[in-house]
Amino acid sequence: MAEVITSAGNARVKAIRALRLRKERVRTSTCYVEGIRPVAEAVQSGAPIQTVVVAPGLLNSDFGLQTVDEARLHGVPLLEVSPAVFRSLSERDGPQGLAAVVEQVWEGLDDARCTSGDTWVALDEMRDPGNLGTVLRTCDAAGACGVILLEDSADPYDPAAVRASMGAVFTQRLVRTSFAPFVDWARHEQARVVGTSARADAGYRDAEYGERTVLLVGSERAGLSDTQRAACDLVVRIPMLGRASSLNAAVATGILLYEVLQHRGTSAR
């Protein structure tokens, strides 16, 4: 194994630290993943890991050390750094001494298919990376295909999104596009585009979601625009009994994804 890097000014260390910035993540098409569990999730899901970063002086957990061994078995290069250097990279209070640089994986809209039994989630202007990560985690749990990010959206490879996704960023399929091609794609795939609105007539429990479904989630601030609503094949209402006029986007997505699952379960499985 190569010698341990002890300088926070080392070129490779500086390049990894720069991945805090979205523009550097975009330029290199990589992301920085920190913590034993997130790195283990990347390894176990077969994500394209460029480098595993280990601080032997900090990493004590058996599970963490096993994860390093597993990455090594898969031929992933290791970068050993001192505790001080690891702390200079870390975004956490109590760094665990394990991180990784992982390649971003994006899918072209043309390659994304929506076949019978498939559900996608399309997100418009989701600005909070933690919320985006939670949507990815929810998609994974509810058996969705992946997320289509429309227009400006938070970066799913932002460290906060990676953390909140609990590994789902490595397993859910990710597509980036704008609204018009998205609508064309949904028509071509014969997918039902389903939106939500507090003013919709159809209750979400009674709706027909179809066999190919895309949940269209509007911006967190303004909900669905008129254009977006017009592009929906179906708009459903989740009852709002309190003072608030909407649910958190990840919570609403969870309620609808599990509703679609239930409809599929009773009709198609």
Add this chain to the structure above:
Amino acid sequence: MAEVITSAGNARVKAIRALRLRKERVRTSTCYVEGIRPVAEAVQSGAPIQTVVVAPGLLNSDFGLQTVDEARLHGVPLLEVSPAVFRSLSERDGPQGLAAVVEQVWEGLDDARCTSGDTWVALDEMRDPGNLGTVLRTCDAAGACGVILLEDSADPYDPAAVRASMGAVFTQRLVRTSFAPFVDWARHEQARVVGTSARADAGYRDAEYGERTVLLVGSERAGLSDTQRAACDLVVRIPMLGRASSLNAAVATGILLYEVLQHRGTSAR
């Protein structure tokens, strides 16, 4: 109106700034609420506002100015500060010039009743204030009574929780207790304590939630402990189809609260 405070070192300004710290929020039993919408929510829900803080040089929005007028009509004292002083208080990038100091409202466990049609959410060790705020927002939307915080939990009056709650922190009832008295309370109220587990036999769609329900949500890291599971009258399973073993606690709470609502709707309303 009193003169505009221009010194960030002013004693009242320093006392407000100190509310960033949980111990100061606890000591004074107040919280700091920032932004036009959160302050408007506090005013409209009749929260006990001690002071409205206004920076006339920053606050331009008609809705914001109306909110100030409404607070004044209710006899709330105003504190006028310069833009620089407001920025010294602010936790935001683009401060809107409107904030408030609001009294915390807590309810004793003995005063919290669970009557027919009531649903409470009990949270164990929810550490993330944003997540706690999202649970409050979801409770409001789904018509729950409030939240019972067990053991160590994030502060619902943390600015991140207040923000994420979208005003629900001012309308949902808040109780703090530990596990044993909580269990006694649930028995006394004849409430059904419902937990979730990936290994439960009962599917969440088919369960009987009863007419008085408490959803017991385990810690975000470890889920329900054996003791907690043993205290449940019912443990339900939300299907997990992906790699992850659990949902985000706010998402799981949302799915279950809307399920309870549905059961009530078909059986009791």
